[in-house]
Amino acid sequence: MLVQQIVNGFTIGSVYALVAIGFTMVFGVLELTNFSNSSLYMFGAYITFLFYTATGIHFFLAFGISIVLTGLLGYGIDRFALRQLRKKKAPKLSGLITTLGMSMVVDNAIMVFFGTDSKSFENFLDFGKIYIGSAVVTWTQIIILIAACILMITLSVITYRMKIGKAMGAIAQNQDAAKLMGIDTDKIISLTFIISGFLACIAGTMVAMYYRSIDTAMGSSIGIKIFAAAVLGGVGVLPGAVVGGLVLGIVETIVSAYISTGYRDAISFSILILVLLVMPNGLFGKKAINKV
Amino acid sequence: MALLKLEDVVVDYGSIHALKKINMEVDSGEIITLIGANGAGKSTTMKAIMGLVPCKSGKITFDGTDITNWETKKAVQAGIILSPEGRQVFPRYSVKDNLFLGAYLRPRQEIPESLEMVYNLLPKLKERENQVAGSLSGGEQQMLAIGRAMMAKPKMLLLDEPSLGLAPLIINEIFGMIDEIRTLGTTILLVEQNARIALKHSDRAYVLETGNIVLSNKAEAMLQSDEVQKAYFGVL
Secondary structure (H helix, E strand, C coil), rough: CCCHHHHHHHHHHHHHHHHHHHHHHHHHHHCCCCCCCHHHHHHHHHHHHHHHHHHHHHHHHHHHHHHHHHHHHHHHHHHHHHEEEHHHHCHHHHHHHHHHHHHHHHHHHHHHCCCCEEECCCCCCCEEEEEEEEEEHHHHHHHHHHHHHHHHHHHHHHHHHHHHHHHHHHHCCCCCHHHHHCHHHHHHHHHHHHHHHHHHHHHHHHHHHHHHHEECCCHHHHHHHHHHHHHHHHHHHHHHHHHHHHHHHHHHHHHHHHHHHHHHHHHHHHHHHHHHHHHCCCCCCCCCCCCC | EEEEEEEEEEEECEEEEEEEEEEEEHHHHCCCEEEEECCCCCCHCCCCCHCCCCEEEEEEEEECCCCCCHHHHHHHHEEEEEECCCCCCCCCEHHHHHHHHHCCCHHHHHHHHHHHHHHHHHHHHHHHHCEEEEHHHHHHHHHHHHHHHHHCCEEEEEEEEECCCCCHHHHHHHHHHHHHHHHHEEEEEEECCCHHHHHHHEEEEEEEEECCCEEEEEEEHHHHCCHHHHHHHCCC
């Protein structure tokens, strides 16, 4: 029973982690809380659904198109709204409110276009299940976990090993100095938004398959969780988002199974608050003190 | 022919006129100092050259090319590198990573050579190459900032207040290094409040006052000038 819950928790936690990575990368580069991230997650799932059901193309082709379009939406939010604010040296709060507004626009556009009723979503990862002791692990779960691992490793390599990742870190530490190195800061920032769109779309579509349904509340329900996951791990730090997402997923499933579904969010957020009281920067967060 | 030329350059910050039609020239191989009090427009001049602030009118040419209002990246590509005021190293990155970022636009195979050149120029940086930049002392951070700029292999190096907040001994060391950089064939434009030492190490100088160039002369002549002494050396 416990093993079963941990497997379930890992699955959903790895999805939280994926979305949280996108969120934390944007925060890391711009110190901007991107509230539109959860809308990208929902947008991705709905666009996959749309292309698959309306055009009859192969599911994974629809998925691919959706990944590209969600990345473009992420790019658009930065290019046409946030970059303009940066140019005018607007305060950070303006950017934050803008992402909140963008999130509402996207969420409501989806509601208008698709309606508010939930839609059933086919699971293309359903290749049966395997038994480990008394626990049942579905192939869907295994594939989600593998996909999440591959993505997390890829992103870690990009962030910590590649030149482009160094540039992202440089922008995070000092945008003007980064420009003086010849870094095209706008391009790198756009890229960060595109990656966060990709991740949100992949996560959203995988969860849609896992639960076999999508509805217009899926964005808002994950929004607060990825925020919590990122803060728990230490916002702006990649491994923090991963661990934060996994911890949150596991705690949630275990609380639902052993205590009550009703207390699920209350207990996971209590844990978040307790962790932050002891470690204000999150589990992997760096101290904010920098000698300049 | 002048390597860098500013003609009637005007920069406004909203209603504040930061630069009012300034003209200056830097020839290849020179060290030129721009002196002036706080708010005279020294840093603004540097930023305008780098495309960090827009020029409202006027013209900046580098190596015969009009670079007015170019993107910073293009100016860097052309070979103009600014080591900014307050050093602005990347505090969470190691010394080595800071240096690598300085060579961001350069082909990978040329980097080891430049790294060696910088380590020869600044042996202290090599000792600390794996240390986080934020943990260095002020003088070491300044050296890192200059080393980072040199990693870009500049034709023209702009140094904004390299002596800021440093002890006299360290300041001498920094200026010794600036002389050495010139022998490597790099032209230098220096902004300084510490006029005396800056003039000792330069060929010519311009004096900037509230957005206007009020004086330009050979550095030696300026060192002797009563006017400059009164205004900038605190001599009565």
